[in-house]
Amino acid sequence: xxxxxxxxxxxxxxxxxxxxxxxxxxxxxxxxxxxxxxxxxxxxxxxxxxxxxxxxxxxxxxxxxxxxxxxxxxxxxxxxxxxxxxxxxxxxxxxxxxxxxxxxxxxxxxxxxxxxxxxxxxxxxxxxxxxxxxxxxxxxxxxxxxxxxxxxxxxxxxx
Amino acid sequence: xxxxxxxxxxxxxxxxxxxxxxxxxxxxxxxxxxxxxxxxxxxxxxxxxxxxxxxxxxxxxxxxxxxxxxxxxxxxxxxxxxxxxxxxxxxxxxxxxxxxxxxxxxxxxxxxxxxxxxxxxxxxxxxxxxxxxxxxxxxxxxxxxxxxxxxxxxxxxxxxxxxxxxxxxxxxxxxxxxxxxxxxxxxxxxxxxxxxxxxxxxxxxxxxxxxxxxxxxxxxxxxxxxxxxxxxxxxxxxxxxxxxxxxxxxxxxxxxxxxxxxxxxxxxxxxxxxxxxxxxxxxxxxxxxxxxxxxxxxxxxxxxxxxxxxxxxxxxxxxxxxxxxxxxxxxxxxxxxxxxxxxxxxxxxxxxxxxxxxxxxxxxxxxxxxxxxxxxxxxxxxxxxxxxxxxxxxxxxxxxxxxxxxxxxxxxxxxxxxxxxxxxxxxxxxxxxxxxxxxxxxxxxxxxxxxxxxxxxxxxxxxxxxxxxxxxxxxxxxxxxxxxxxxxxxxxxxxxxxxxxxxxxxxxxxxxxxxxxxxxxxxxxxxxxxxxxxxxxxxxxxxxxxxxxxxxxxxxxxxxxxxxxxxxxxxxxxxxxxxxxxxxxxxxxxxxxxxxxxxxxxxxxxxxxxxxxxxxxxxxxxxxxxxxxxxxxxxxxxxxxxxxxxxxxxxxxxxxxxxxxxxxxxxxxxxxxxxxxxxxxxxxxxxxxxxxxxxxxxxxxxxxxxxxxxxxxxxxxxxxxxxxxxxxxxxxxxxxxxxxxxxxxxxxx
Ligand code: FES
Ligand code: FES
Numbered sequence: 047x048x049x050x051x052x053x054x055x056x057x058x059x060x061x062x063x064x065x066x067x068x069x070x071x072x073x074x075x076x077x078x079x080x081x082x083x084x085x086x087x088x089x090x091x092x093x094x095x096x097x098x099x100x101x102x103x104x105x106x107x108x109x110x111x112x113x114x115x116x117x118x119x120x121x122x123x124x125x126x127x128x129x130x131x132x133x134x135x136x137x138x139x140x141x142x143x144x145x146x147x148x149x150x151x152x153x154x155x156x157x158x159x160x161x162x163x164x165x166x167x168x169x170x171x172x173x174x175x176x177x178x179x180x181x182x183x184x185x186x187x188x189x190x191x192x193x194x195x196x197x198x199x200x201x202x203x204x205x
Numbered sequence: 206x207x208x209x210x211x212x213x214x215x216x217x218x219x220x221x222x223x224x225x226x227x228x229x230x231x232x233x234x235x236x237x238x239x240x241x242x243x244x245x246x247x248x249x250x251x252x253x254x255x256x257x258x259x260x261x262x263x264x265x266x267x268x269x270x271x272x273x274x275x276x277x278x279x280x281x282x283x284x285x286x287x288x289x290x291x292x293x294x295x296x297x298x299x300x301x302x303x304x305x306x307x308x309x310x311x312x313x314x315x316x317x318x319x320x321x322x323x324x325x326x327x328x329x330x331x332x333x334x335x336x337x338x339x340x341x342x343x344x345x346x347x348x349x350x351x352x353x354x355x356x357x358x359x360x361x362x363x364x365x366x367x368x369x370x371x372x373x374x375x376x377x378x379x380x381x382x383x384x385x386x387x388x389x390x391x392x393x394x395x396x397x398x399x400x401x402x403x404x405x406x407x408x409x410x411x412x413x414x415x416x417x418x419x420x421x422x423x424x425x426x427x428x429x430x431x432x433x434x435x436x437x438x439x440x441x442x443x444x445x446x447x448x449x450x451x452x453x454x455x456x457x458x459x460x461x462x463x464x465x466x467x468x469x470x471x472x473x474x475x476x477x478x479x480x481x482x483x484x485x486x487x488x489x490x491x492x493x494x495x496x497x498x499x500x501x502x503x504x505x506x507x508x509x510x511x512x513x514x515x516x517x518x519x520x521x522x523x524x525x526x527x528x529x530x531x532x533x534x535x536x537x538x539x540x541x542x543x544x545x546x547x548x549x550x551x552x553x554x555x556x557x558x559x560x561x562x563x564x565x566x567x568x569x570x571x572x573x574x575x576x577x578x579x580x581x582x583x584x585x586x587x588x589x590x591x592x593x594x595x596x597x598x599x600x601x602x603x604x605x606x607x608x609x610x611x612x613x614x615x616x617x618x619x620x621x622x623x624x625x626x627x628x629x630x631x632x633x634x635x636x637x638x639x640x641x642x643x644x645x646x647x648x649x650x651x652x653x654x655x656x657x658x659x660x661x662x663x664x665x666x667x668x669x670x671x672x673x674x675x676x677x678x679x680x681x682x683x684x685x686x687x688x689x690x691x692x693x694x695x696x697x698x699x700x701x702x703x704x705x706x707x708x709x710x711x712x713x714x715x716x717x718x719x720x721x722x723x724x725x726x727x728x729x730x731x732x733x734x735x736x737x738x739x740x741x742x743x744x745x746x747x748x749x750x751x752x753x754x755x756x757x758x759x760x761x762x763x764x765x766x767x768x769x770x771x772x773x774x775x776x777x778x779x780x781x782x783x784x785x786x787x788x789x790x791x792x793x794x795x796x797x798x799x800x801x802x803x804x805x806x807x808x809x810x811x812x813x814x815x816x817x818x819x820x821x822x823x824x825x826x827x828x829x830x831x832x833x834x835x836x837x838x839x840x841x842x843x844x845x846x847x848x849x850x851x852x853x854x855x856x857x858x859x860x861x862x863x864x865x866x867x868x869x870x871x872x873x874x875x876x877x878x879x880x881x882x883x884x885x886x887x888x889x890x891x892x893x894x895x896x897x898x899x900x901x902x903x904x905x906x907x908x909x910x911x912x913x914x915x916x917x918x919x920x921x922x923x924x925x926x927x928x929x930x931x932x933x934x935x936x937x938x939x940x941x942x943x944x945x946x947x948x949x950x951x952x953x954x
Contacts, residue, residue, distance in 0.1 A: 066320060082238040083231020085458070087408040088490040092877035095408055123231035136229040140221050143842035146681030146850065148228035149235055149409040149458025171886075178886040181877060183406045183459050184681060185846055186853030187885040 054115040056081070057125030065112035072096045072107035074115070075122060083123035083152045087181065094180030097153040097160075098122050104160040106179075123152035126159065135159055135197045142193035146184035154180050158194045166202055170195065215692035216905055219842045220699050222685040228456070236412030236428030236455045237487045244414070245274050245315040247469070247476050247486035248322040250329050251496060252304030252311055255338035255562040255870025256351065259304060259331060262312055266328040272321035275479035276329075277313045277472055286444045293531040295442055297565045298471050304333070305353055305530035306562050307871045308495030310468075315476040315484045338562040338870040342504050342527035345371045345561040353530060353560045371560040373532030376540050378613045379553035386519025386551025390510025394588055398580040400919070400937040401863035402502040402527065405569045406854070406882050409458020410488040411497060415473035419481060423450045423474055428457045430464040430678055431717025436709045442471040443478070450474075453708040454678045461854070462568030463498045465717045494875035498567020499864055501526040501534040505580040507543075515594045517603045519551040520544045520612070524577060525559060532560035535573030538653070541613035542916075543577035545651040546600070546622055546808065548609045562870050568719060571652045571912035575855060575919055579937065582648035582920030587933060596647040596924075597635070600810070601626045604649075621834030621898030622649060622808035628894050629810045634830045642817050643827065646925030649810045650916025652721065654909035656801030656902075659726040660713030663691065663734040665742070665793040669780030671695065673704040673731060676715030677723040681850075681911075682843040689839050690728045690905065694735035696762025697779050713798050721909025724839055725900075726801040732904050738795030742782045745789040749782075750774050803902020804909055809833035811852065811917040817929040822945030824860055824926055830892040836900040836908030848914045849891040855918020857883045863938050 049064040056079070065074050070089075075081040075098070087093035089108045096107040099121035126133045135155050138144070145151045154177065161168060161176040168176070173194050174187070182190060227233040264276045279301035287295055295301075300309045312329050316322035337351035344350055350371055358365065359372045387393060413427035423445065429435050432454040440447045457464060469486045477484040488497065508521040522543045528534025540556035589599040604622045611617055626649065629635055639645055664672045673691055677683065684704040692699040716722070739759050746764035747754040756771035757764050763776035786793050814828040831848040838844040861881040865873045874880045899906025919937060927933045930944060932951035 068320070076237075077240070080240070081231075082234070085235065085409070086237065086487075087410070087458075088877050090490065090876055090878065093408055093490075127230055132226070132229065136226075139229050140225040143219070143222070143682065143840075143846055145225070145228055146843070146846050147407075147409070147457060147459045148224075148233060149407075149456075151228055152231045155229060174885040174888070178884045181408055181882060181884065183408055183461070183854070183882065184850045186849035186851075186883075186891050187888055188849045188891045189842075189846060191885060191890070 050113050052113055052116050054118055054120060056120045057122060067113055069112045070108050071110040071112050071115055074112035075107060081122055081124050085149055085152060094157060095150055095153040097156040097180065099156065099160060104157055123156055126155060133159065134200050135194065138193040138197040142189045142196065144185065144189040144193040150180060150182040154182065154190055162198050162201060166198060168198060213693060215689045215699055216837065216839050217841065218689065219840060220685060222682050223688060223703055224679065224684055233456045235409055235458050239414050239426050239455065240485065241414060241416060241483035244483040244485050245317060245480055246319050246322050247313055247315045247473050247484045248326055249310045249492065250312040250326045252300065252307060252309040254304055254333055254335050255307050255340065256336040257304045257333040258336060259300060259302060259311060260334055261332045263330040264312060267314060267325040270321065270325045270328060272317045273314055273325045274317065274482060275315040275476045277475045277479065278311065281475050282442055283444060288441055291438055291441050294438060294467065297531060298468060306564050308492065308564060310496065313472045313476060315480050340561050340563055340866045340870055342502055342525050342559050342561065345527060345559050346525060346557065353562065357560060372557050373528070373560055374558040376537045376556040378540055380610065381551030383519050383521055383551050383553045387510045389512070389518040391513040392588065392591055393508065393510045394584050394591065395506070395508040396584055396935060398505045398507070398583065398935045400503045400576045400579060402499045402563065403569070403858050403862045404494060404499045404880065405461040405463035407459030407461060407463055410490060410493045411469055412487040413470050413473050414483060414485045415470065415477040416483040417474055417478040421445065421449060425450065425452045425470060425474060426455055427452065427470050428455045428464060430457065430460040430680065430719060432678065433676060433709050433715050434465070434717045435467055435470055438467050439471045439474055443474055451708055451710045454706055457678050457680050460680055461570045462572060462719060465568050465719050466498065468497055490877065491875045494880060495872055496564055499564055500569035500572065501528055501566055501576065502864070503527065503576045505576065507580045507584045509584045509588055511588055511592060513592060515592055515599050515602050517547055517549055520547065520549055522554040522577065522581065524554065524556040526556065526573065527561045527563065528558050529563045529566040530560060531565050532558045533566040534558045535568065537573065539573035539577040542574040542651050543581050544612035546605055546649045547603045548605045549612055552612045554612070570851060570854065570915045574650065574652055574916045575858065578648065578650045578916045579919040579923060582917065583923050583935070586647065586924040597626050597630050600649055617806065619898060619901055620806060620808060621896050624896045624898055625808055625810040625832040625834055628832045628896055629812055632830055632894065634812050634828060634892065639814060642819055642929055644815055644925040644928030646813050646921040646923065646928065647810070648917035648920035648924060649808060650913055651806060651808050652913040652916060653806055654725065654804035655719065655722045656726045656804045657716035657722055658714050658800050659730045660715055660798045661727060661730040661734050662712065663731065663738055663795040665738055665783050667784055667786060669783040670701040671697065673702060674707045674712060675704060675727045675731070676707055676712040677718045677727045678706055680718055681846065682840060683723045685843065686724045686839040687727060687731055691731050691735050694732050695739065695779060721911040722804065725804050725903060725907050725909050728839065728907060729801050729903055730797040730799050733797035734795035737797060738793060741793050741795070745782050745785065745793065746777045748789050749785060805836055805900030805902050807834050807908045807910065807913045809913045809917055811921040813921045813925050815922060815925040815929055817926060817944060819948065822941035822948065824939060824944060826856055826888060828889055830894065831914055832894040832896060833910065833913055834896045834898050834908060835910045836903065837897055837906035838895050839907060841895060844895055844910050845893045847910045848893045851912070851914025852891050852918050853883050853888060855915045856922065859919040859922040859937060859939060861938050861940055
C-alpha cells in the first residue's frame with residue numbers, strides 16, 4: 047500500500063512520518079514513533095486508554111487516522127511531565143495509589159488534565175462524568191477520583 | 206481492630222510504589238509495547254461457527270502471497286510429543302479436527318505488515334462441516350444435547366456412565382446427614398438461580414513477542430500472571446527443552462485470573478520458528494472476548510433449613526457450571542466454597558462441570574465462588590427476613606469460627622468472619638436511613654487463598670542497599686509490598702530496597718500469580734531470604750571481630766556481640782557489614798525456595814444501598830462498604846484497592862455484564878460498548894474497612910486479599926435490589942429490562 051507523508055507536532059516537537067491511509071494515529075504513535083505510552087485497550091473508542099490531545103481537544107487516538115494529524119498539534123502522556131518534575135496529577139496518582147496495573151493510567155492522566163485545564167474546580171460528579179469514557183478494571187475508580195480532586199486542589203493553590 | 210501484639214515499622218505504612226513513575230509517565234513496558242528489529246506481525250484466522258468439523262484447510266494461496274513469511278495450523282504442532290495434560294490447551298490454541306466455539310483459532314499467519322497479514326487471512330480456505338451447537342448450561346446437560354467430545358464420560362460418577370455427555374466431572378462435598386438436618390428445620394427455603402458468563406475484562410489485550418533462533422533456542426516476552434507456567438507449557442507444545450526457552454514477563458495490564466494460561470504465545474513461537482524472525486502478536490478486543498477466558502455461566506439450586514430462633518440445621522446446593530469448550534469450569538471451588546461461611550452440622554453440595562460451545566474457561570478472581578455466594582447468600586437473606594431476624598445477627602449466629610469444620614472438609618484455625626460481621630454492625634452505613642425505592646443488601650463471602658511454589662533471591666550491595674528478585678508478576682503494587690516486608694525483616698529503609706520481577710532463567714520455578722498468593726508466598730519466601738542474608742551477615746561480623754558466629758546476634762538492623770562474654774565490640778550496621786563484603790568472603794545474598802502452605806482463608810462482609818427506578822428497572826448503587834479480613838495489611842492503600850476493585854467487578858457482574866449469544870451460537874456483544882463494565886459515573890466511592898485477624902501461617906499474619914472482595918457483591922446487590930423492588934431477583938445480571946420484568950410480573954401475579 048502506498049504511504050502518505052505527514053508533518054505534525056507532537057509534545058512540542060516537529061515530527062514527520064509515513065503512514066498507510068488506514069493506519070490510526072494510535073498505530074503511528076505506538077508502532078512508527080515508539081511512543082507506547084498511549085495504550086490500545088479496544089481500538090473502538092470505548093476504553094479511553096489511547097486518550098491524547100489533538101489541537102487542545104481530548105480524543106481517542108484509535109479513532110483518528112494517522113493522516114489526519116497533518117499540521118495539527120498532538121499531546122501525549124510522554125509530554126506530561128516537565129523535565130525531571132512530574133505533573134501534579136501524576137504525583138497525586140502515585141500518592142493516592144490510584145493505579146494498580148497501570149495500563150489505564152496514561153489515558154486517565156491525559157483525560158484528567160484536559161478536565162482540569164477546562165474546569166479547575168470540578169465536583170466529584172463532574173470528575174466522574176468527565177472520566178466516564180476511561181475504563182479501569184482494577185481500582186473501582188475510588189482512588190482515581192480522589193487523586194484528581196486532590197490534584198485540582200493543589201493546582202488551584204499554585205495558581 | 207488489630208489483634209497482633211507485634212509492632213511493625215515498615216509493614217502497614219503506605220510508601221510510593223517503586224514502579225510508579227514509569228507507569229504515570231507512560232514509560233512502563235506492557236505486553237504490546239516491545240518491538241524487535243525485523244519483526245513480523247502475527248494474525249489469527251478464527252472459526253465463524255460455534256461448532257464445526259474442519260474437513261480441510263488450504264493455506265497454499267496465503268503462503269504464496271508476497272510478504273507472508275509463515276503459516277501455522279493445528280498440524281504444525283506434533284501432538285504426539287505433547288504431554289496429555291496439555292492436549293486441551295494445544296487444541297484450544299489451534300483447533301484440530303473441530304472448531305468448538307466461534308472465535309476458535311484455526312490458522313495463523315506471520316507477515317511483514319498488518320495489511321498483508323489481513324489479506325493473507327482472506328486467502329486461507331477452510332472447509333467446514335457445520336454441526337449443531339449448544340451454549341446454555343441446562344441445555345448442554347440434556348440427554349439429547351449436541352455432543353462436543355465423543356469421548357467425554359463424566360468422571361467421579363458411580364456407576365460409571367456408559368454414554369458420553371457434555372458433563373466432564375461430578376463433585377460432591379459435605380458432612381452430616383442432610384435429611385436429618387432438614388427434619389429439624391422450622392423453615393425451609395429452596396430456590397433456583399442462574400448467572401450469565403462474564404469476562405475478566407482486563408484492559409490490556411493479550412500480547413507477546415516471540416523470538417526463536419535457528420539453533421532451537423527461544424525468547425518470549427508476554428503479559429502473563431505466570432511466566433514460568435508459560436515457559437513450561439510453550440516448551441512442551443513446541444517440543445523444546447525447558448531451559449532453552451526464556452520467558453520475560455512484561456508489565457501486566459490486569460489479569461484477574463484470565464492471564465493464567467496461554468493463547469497466542471505458542472503460536473507466536475511456532476510462527477517465529479518457521480519464519481526465522483521475531484513475531485509479535487497482539488489480540489484485538491474482539492478476540493479477547495471471543496477467544497480468551499470468560500468464566501462460567503451457571504444454573505444452581507439452593508435449599509436451606511433453619512430453626513425459628515435462627516440456627517441453620519441443613520444446607521444443600523446443586524451447582525451446574527458451564528465450563529466452555531473443554532469443561533474447565535471452577536464448579537469444584539463453587540461447590541466447596543458455597544457454605545464455607547457457616548458452622549454447619551449437615552451440609553451437602555454437588556457440582557457438575559459442563560462443556561458447551563463457548564470459549565475455554567479460565568480462572569476469574571475467586572474462581573467459582575461469586576456465583577455460589579450469590580445463590581447461597583440470597584437464600585440466607587430471604588431466610589433472615591422470613592424469621593424476622595436482623596441480617597447481620599443471623600449471619601453472626603451461624604458464622605464459622607476457629608475450630609469449625611468447614612463445609613469442604615478442613616477445620617478452620619484462626620479466621621475473621623465474625624470480626625467482619627461485627628465491624629459491619631458498628632459501621633454507620635448499617636444504620637443509615639433509606640429512602641423510597643431504596644434497599645440495603647448484606648452478604649458475606651469466603652476465599653481459600655493459595656501458597657504454592659516460590660523462589661526468590663536477595664542481593665546485598667556494597668552501599669548497604671538491597672536488590673530483591675521475585676518470579677511473580679506485579680499486577681497491582683506487589684513490588685511495594687515486597688519492599689515493605691524486606692525492610693521490616695532487615696530493619697533498613699524501604700527506599701533502599703528495589704524489587705524486580707526476574708525472567709524464567711534467573712530463578713527457580715514460581716507458580717502463577719493466582720489464588721491471592723503473591724504477597725503471601727513471595728513475601729514469606731523473601732522474609733526467609735532476608736533471614737538467610739542476616740545469618741550470613743552475622744557470620745561476617747563475627748569474622749571481622751574474630752569471635753565465633755554463635756557469639757553474635759542481630760538487633761535493630763545491626764549485628765552486636767550476643768553477650769558480655771562475646772567481647773566488647775561496637776554494633777556493626779547493615780551498611781558497614783555490606784561495605785566489608787569483599788574482604789570477608791565476597792558478595793552477600795539470601796535465597797529461599799519453598800512450596801508454601803498455610804495461606805490462610807479470608808472472609809469478607811459487604812453492605813450496599815441501591816435505588817431501583819420503578820419506571821425503567823435501572824439500579825443505581827448509592828453506597829457501598831467492604832469489610833474484609835486481611836490478616837495483616839502490608840500496604841493498606843493497595844489492600845483497599847483490592848477491596849474496591851473486587852467490589853466494582855462484582856457490581857458489573859451483578860448489574861450489566863453478560864455474554865449474549867444468538868441462535869447461531871455467535872457472541873453478540875464482543876466489545877466494551879455492548880459488554881458494559883462499570884464506569885466512574887456509575888459508582889459512588891467504595892468504603893473499606895480492613896479487619897486484621899492474623900494468619901498463623903505467615904510470620905507477619907498476612908492473608909491473601911485479592912479475591913474475597915469479588916465474592917459477596919452479587920449477593921449483596923441482589924438482596925438490596927430485591928428489597929427495593931419488592932421481588933426476589935434470582936438471575937444475573939439484574940439489567941434494567943430484567944428488573945422491570947420481575948417487578949411487572951410480581952404486580953401482575
Ligand atoms: S483504544 Fe482507543 S478507546 Fe480504547
Ligand atoms: S489500574 Fe488496571 S485498569 Fe486501571
